[in-house]
Amino acid sequence: MTMEMGIVFALLVGTILLFVSDRVRMDLVALIVVTLLAASGIVTPAEAVSGFGNSTVIMIAALFIVGEGLYRTGVAAAAGNWLLRVGGASETRLLLYLLPVVALLSAFMSSTGAVALLIPVVLSMARKSGMQPSRLMMPLAFAALIGGMLTLIGTPPNIVVSNALKSEGLEPFGFFEFTPIGLAILLVGMVYLIGFGRRLLPSALVGGNEDEPDLNNLIRRYAIAGQLHKLKVQAQSPLAHKTPVESALRTEHNVTVIAIARGGHLLSAMIPVLSNTRIEVADELWVYGTQEDIKRFCSSHSLISAGHPERDIKRMRQRFGVAEVLLPPDTPLEGKSVREGQFRERYGLSVIGLRRRNEVQQVSYRDTRLAAGDTLLLAGSWEYIRALEGRRGLVLLQTPLELKEIPSHAQRAPLALLILALMLICMTVGWLAALPTILLAAMAMILTGCVSLTEALRSMNVTSLILIAGMLPLAKAMEASGALGYVVSHLVTLLGGASPVLLSAGLFLFTSLLSQFISNTATTVLVAPIALSTAQLLGVNPEPLMMTVAIAASTAFATPIASPVNTLVLAPGNYRFADFAKVGIPLQLLALGVTLLLTPMLFPF
Structure with missing residues (x-):
């Protein structure tokens, strides 16, 4: 040797x-x-x-x-x-x-x-x-x-x-x-x-990170479990033909509309600029609020509870979710009410929970004043939750595990399947060697928008x-x-x-x-x-x-x-x-x- x-x-x-x-x-x-x-x-x-x-x-x-x-x-x-x-x-x-x-x-x-x-x-x-x-x-x-x-x-x-x-x-x-x-x-x-x-x-x-939260964990953390309700609008309801803003649902009734289900489709009602999105008879409203507030709201606005079918909740969570954010010391929101914070206008999201010094606080949209160090639970479209990263005025603390399951380029799924099929055919039939075939497929994924360059680099x-x-x-x-x-x-x-x-x-x-x-x-x-x-x-x-x-x-x-x-x-x-x-x-x-x-x-x- x-x-x-x-x-x-x-x-x-x-x-x-x-x-x-x-x-x-x-x-x-x-x-x-x-x-x-x-x-x-x-x-x-x-x-x-x-x-x-x-x-x-x-x-x-x-x-x-x-x-x-x-x-x-x-x-x-x-x-x-x-x-x-x-x-x-x-x-x-x-x-x-x-x-x-x-x-x-x-x-x-x-x-x-x-x-x-x-x-x-x-x-x-x-x-x-x-x-x-x-x-x-x-x-x-x-x-x-x-x-x-x-x-x-x-x-x-x-x-x-x-x-x-x-x-x-x-x-x-x-x-x-x-x-x-x-x-x-x-x-x-x-x-x-x-x-x-x-x-x-x-x-x-x-x-591994066993403490990464899911939606249910974040909801429990802010003591709002059981506060998501699905309400059906009756013919005599004063909400009919009005927007959530016109009806002052948050300020007057302490109720936040997360989504409107109409004809089996979910329409976001959380962006103030959608002032022409009107609530119609037979609409199903997905709202957050306490049992007492919801009970009063249903009684005064001719609404009935539509239950909580698991299938509907899964469909809801494909489009909407929550994120936890921190108000930093230099926040311009210091001293403002939740309403004055204009979270819908700024971020396209609504505040549904607040913790101060690790204690849950009841949120009044008109009266609750914000302070540096507060952590807020924001709810809304996954699209706007993704956009929170890097936004000024807030520090994104946690997003739920479910966000990983929501495709960011779902409309390009047919293209991704076509690229995959062509790659497999080329490799099986032998039209091209494996390496150039796979490189072409990876480049096609990026060029067609199935994955961004940043996402591609992070995936490795x-x-x-x-x-x-x-x-x-x-x-x-x-x-x-x-x-x-x-x-x-x-x-x-x-x-x-x-x-x-x-x-x-x-x-x-x-x-x-x-x-x-x-x-x-x-x-x-x-x-x-x-x-x-x-x-x-x-x-x-x-x-x-x-x-x-x-x-x-x-x-x-x-x-x-x-x-x-x-x-x-x-x-x-x-x-x-x-x-x-x-x-x-x-x-x-x-x-x-x-x-x-x-x-x-x-x-x-």
Whole structure:
């Protein structure tokens, strides 16, 4: 063993120990690896930082933009809603539908791409169903990796072994020859992940923000729970043909109209400039007010309560919400009444709650005087709530989780779907290579307004990108130093005289182990010739060994750096390094058992 080999092995072991310890952020560990490799001289400085320009990293960054376009236009939420409708709030049923979907998608496109596209969908599902993302993200990644085993184009290792057979004058694998084994592993994997494996997944967020409020939390914080009412306007009501301003609903009756439902559509009545928006007979008014104020208001204005159907509330919350703001010390609103503050005119929103020195205050629009340090709960259209950020005179403290679910470019959803469909068709049919296809799709998302440039830049998961880019040069250093060849030669010596089944098991374990630390493509390129030569030496059919190598290369389940797919779900799932080993190693062993059982039956030795 040379000194360079020793350095690389020490760096690999040290990296793994740092990952397992969870004492240092993984992206920082990756940057340390890049720095030490550049200083070591084993690879050139340019090669040490080459991962940041690697096509895989660029492709993943572009896919983040495509995924953000689907999220911002509401396509991701719609897909999540469909899965929630068919799966309900049951974690088991959700996984039962989600895992085959991502596996099927991965069978015909990059598993990395499939996961990048589905992360917004799964996050949306988790929020709406009240589940932690950690319960869904790792199964999503593992199903995508298994999906790559289903077809020839599902993952690069399948193509590598097929081409290796062809280069030796042998019959290459057909498009669906991987399917029986891949499908069996998918079924076994689903049973494991939905059953025992799910118990190994972390249930609580690790380092996440569990205190981020939703609408209900903010409403309870301001003691206005139960103050949202839906009232129907009767024919004899004095409100008919008048605007809320003309009727002095806030100043005279202490009632705030949030929205008007007319003919099944919600019309905002919170912007004073809409003075021509008149309340009509049979309109349904969504209003905030205390029970006493609402009772008096209904009695004096011929209104009846229309109840609180859950469906209507969900529809309401698609258009309207709340936000918490702070009045800073230099606020021009100091000493003014809520009415004089003209919140509708300034911000398009209405004050429905006030806290002073952490105590809830009753709000009188005419008499309550504002003071610096007050926190207010403003209600209105999500569009105007988004516009609060950066506005003078207020400090935006909190917006509810529901705001993340409201698409900011919903009108461009058909364009986003068209771009996605064209991208998938180009990648499946092979009209363009994957990288330019995805780059074109990302650019189209920006140019068509499906996602703004600012939103696109914010969408990129920097932690994942740095981790992937930082670990790629380590694989190159293993090759350049001869460390990889050293390990391979000892494997050949160890397994050279073994029986075909034992040889297959050894190749599977070695390939799977190697793929935890270097790319599955690089692993297959290195191990496939060994499997081919060993088969020729033993006088056995090389097909079962080559199939074993391809399947094993895709079982990168045990570490978050084993595959870009795992790295992508690391941050959204708030996982630790050890979580992957705990859930992934049993799945690897199950895949080993299925492969050793079926491969000799389908491809006899």
